[in-house]
Amino acid sequence: MEKRQILIADDDAAIVAALDILCDGKGYATTTANSVEQVNYLVKKQDFDLVLLDMNFQLDTTSGAEGLALIESIRNAQPLCAIVVMTGWSSVELSVEAMQLGANDFIEKPWENERLLSIIANQLKLKDSRSQSEKLAQHNQLLQKSSSDNQDYIAQAPSSSQMLNTALQVAQSELSIVIYGDNGTGKSLLAKKIHHMSSRAEQAFVSVNMGAIPESLFESEMFGHVKGAFTDAKADRAGRFELADKGTLFLDEIANIPLSQQAKLLRVLESKEFERVGGNKTQIADVRVICATNADLTALVEQGKFRRDLLFRLAGIDITVPALKQRQHDILPLAQQCLQKWVNKYQKSQIQFSVLAEQALLAYDWPGNVRELQHCIERAVVLCQGETIEPSDLRLTLDVVSGGADASEHAQNNTTFDSDMTLDDIEKQVIIQRLDKYKGNAIETAKSLGLSRSAFYRRLEKYQL
Template identity: 40%
Template sequence: MILKKANVLIVDDDPDVLTAVKLLLKKEVHEIITEKNPENLHVLLQRNAVDLIFLDMNYNSAINTGNEGIYWLRKIKEWKPTACVVMITAYGDIDIAVRSLKEGANDFIVKPWHNEKLIDTIKDLLDKREGVKSTSVALKGKAGTTFILGESDVMLDIFHKVKKIAPTDANILLLGENGTGKDLMAKAIHEQSLRAKFPFIKVDVGALTDTLFESELFGHKKGAFTDAREDRQGRFEEAQGGTLFLDEIGNISLQQQAKLLTVLQNRQVTRLGTNKAVDIDIRLICATNLPIHELANETRFRKDLIYRINTVEITMPPLRKRKEDIAVLAQHFANLYADKYMKPAVEFDSAALQKLMAYAYPGNVRELQYAIERAVIMADEPIIKAEDLLFSILESQPVSIDQDNVPLSAMEKNAILRVIDKHSGNITKAAKELGLTRTALYRRLSKYDI
């Protein structure tokens, strides 16, 4: 939408804010509607065609819950589900503002704001509402050492969300299948944060025994246990001032969860072998390949810990759900490995691109990366052809029926993936070979999220 055609509603009980925004946007938008009392929101939305709503987080109203903005946001979404809402907040309320994103807000701005930033926010949201696609295809860390490529809508949405939450101290839970780039995303968030100059410490907590868990995360004193020959800082202390990334958080035991929760609540760690507590100041990012509803099972994971680590949740999509990114990722990896192995620049012929697009990628971006590395190494010409592309047998090999512990559903899913790949994505041919109707095959594709 052209900015000049937009109708903007600002709801704030501070008349100075209303005046400032009205003066700023007077020549930028079609109409500005200002309102001090959120109680009048319903009538205003009924009487006016509003394209964008700026909503303050706090009012001197009867609700007086401390997060009134959330209340009125929910009301707006109830009255007008498609409404585009930007929350206005003070720096001290950033945690609530971040929560508003989970409640359906499109963005938030912090008072005092930069005028150019406010106008850019309006332009970006209105363009997005009208389907104008961003030209940005990478989320980059400030240090320039980490970036994530993507031009699909789902990735552009994630990039936008990350740019809003990275500068805050909100704890983040990264969800997604193996190989989707959760560790890379965690590093990119750190590099975009205000803690970028401090350490980024990663720990694969799912691989730690109970004893190693405490020693690795909290540290120990000399003599605390066998082989503790010297004092050692834990990962929490190593990450002081920076970011601690706990990977595979869904695999830790209930006992480990209780110890972790205590540290996060108290913001202190106590090394094994001592009673002295050490204050910690870290930003926490966690990741797991388990779906959030599985984590919510109290027999497996404590809900109070989920709430503590999940201020903001980001789900990294599987590659099969971001097909638009395959070509750009493939070319990026081709350039990377051509340079690494001192080969001339390489490109893909049309048949190779078709093969890349047709594959299901059970190993996600990681599998694509390794496939391109092999292709670059083996290619005799600067053009990668379809026959140069071989996908991992670890991902595509048949599941043996002799494996007693493999569920039937996994065998069926694997068989479907192999046959679809064999027929280059042709559903009719794949269904025929599997002995299914097209409708039955589509039902199974939906069932297994293929």
């Protein structure tokens, strides 16, 4: 078990030595400081469980002003750290002020060893409780989001029905899963379905788009960081593995993880151990991993772009989600599901599809798959003037409906924008149409828009594409 980290801050060398011996005898790891500057430096660079803080650092000073200022500084740097203040010039007013600023307890000099050790032990327990409460709050937020995302998975077509049966068979196991499929086929939705059908359903489902993480922030995003670990680390932050502990971690676009980071991912998958960036505590995460990609991972292994041992570790079983054009029986049920979703969101009166609109939906090739269908229905709900959606509301051109080779290009060249659309609305529509043009290829789409990969993925997340 790792030693608890205690910072002893006092300008009296004899007091520091006595506290150091006392704490060391109880198995605590101690760091010492004898000035305000040292304390401020250390709390920004190292993670402490508790600080024993003198209230005065200058000779002939009894006001406690230095200690009060340090309490605020420590609390800003390490919100969960326990602070026990000490002074030889105790007063009720100073005690109250110290507690109001964030101190957890107060002791007079000279102290009784047993009383001080009891205070330290109690404050460390309370600090652990605060840490657990914060983690539980984050966990509950993830559970609420996961629950709200849990919708019925439409699988009436033979190809999708067979796929779903396989997914549900392995849901109760602890096997890691790789979900293959074109962009927009609903891989993330299937991952959530597997989670909700597993023994981990009451725990968190944490999703991360591997293509959207800059290489320089990979470790921070996945494993978390402590305050001061790097320039922008303003506070401690839990990583995705920590948040997904006991639950499911969904790694979308797994093929986009840089080769240089794959070894770090492999290590935590094999050992279940990791450290926050800048931290010195080894943590354990019990997660079930589900990955998704539209790439051929085996081919990437042969090309030297993906580690073979990582693929073996991830691919307990492979599941392929068929394209929407291969799921004809699912198109209308999916459209109805989308229709109800957007009607509720936009608070519209009950709307239904006309027979011709349904025929148009069935005739369309859906190069953007389920994602394109969702946006098509959303647009139709917004544009529909009555209680029936007609083909004109769907805005599926004849070339597109007939599945012509130039359908995507035709749609791209006939882009129209409503006069009341915002810049965000226009950008979202352009991205959707460009994705259609490049048949869901994210890299080609990003290049055509003049965007970096990470900038493009940030926009996909922004517009929930």
